[in-house]
Amino acid sequence: MTSSPMTSDSYAERWKMLALISLGFVAMTLNWFDIAPAFDAIGTEFHTDISTTAFLISLFLLGYGIAHVPGGMLATRIGMKRTLVLGLGLEGVADSVSGLCRNYPELAVDRVVAGVGASVFIAVGFGAVSVWFEHHETTVALGLADGAAFSVGAAAGLYLWSYLDAALGWRVALPLAGVLAVSTAVVIAVGFRTPAEKKTLGGAAITLDGLRESLGNRQLWIYGVTLLGAYGA
Structure with a gap:
């Protein structure tokens, strides 16, 4: 009989995995929102008005949105x-090199790439938590990762990054957040694992039957519409 994560892995191990993914969520959202305190400095340096500068948030969300389905695949x-590490690492690298951008278009592209990385990470971030827990503990774990850590x-x-921007300048503060994300990706690469009995989580072939089953899942569509409403709000 196949054992569940509750019986095959220790209690401490599950919460260790939750801690690692929660750190990933902290790093992911840090590199998402750290651009906002730099708006004034970026606008002054690149001679852009506030609406154009604030569009950098929308560009991040563009990359974030278009990569969700490819990230899951x-x-x-x-x-x-590997997907967790790749996504968070990509976002971190994008923010790490943002300080080298010479003009607004380069920074705009950089933010799209960062959004893609964040999307790839979060495409499995929730799953990376839920595979380790069962029943009521799943709700608690997801609340800590997606709620508190986010x-x-x-x-x-x-x-916090508003103070770092003021002290160091945005060309140092943004890359600093990127380095933290890359470092967190390395920690996840070293310390995270999936439950031993869930072998398909290590990678499997993509099939048409699997895609049909996913796209035809009623609960999946309800969850997606709910998230759409939450992000919209």
């Missing part, structure tokens, strides 16, 4: 852990 093909990263990007 990538996870199926190369496995959950909010901590956003708050750090909006508030």
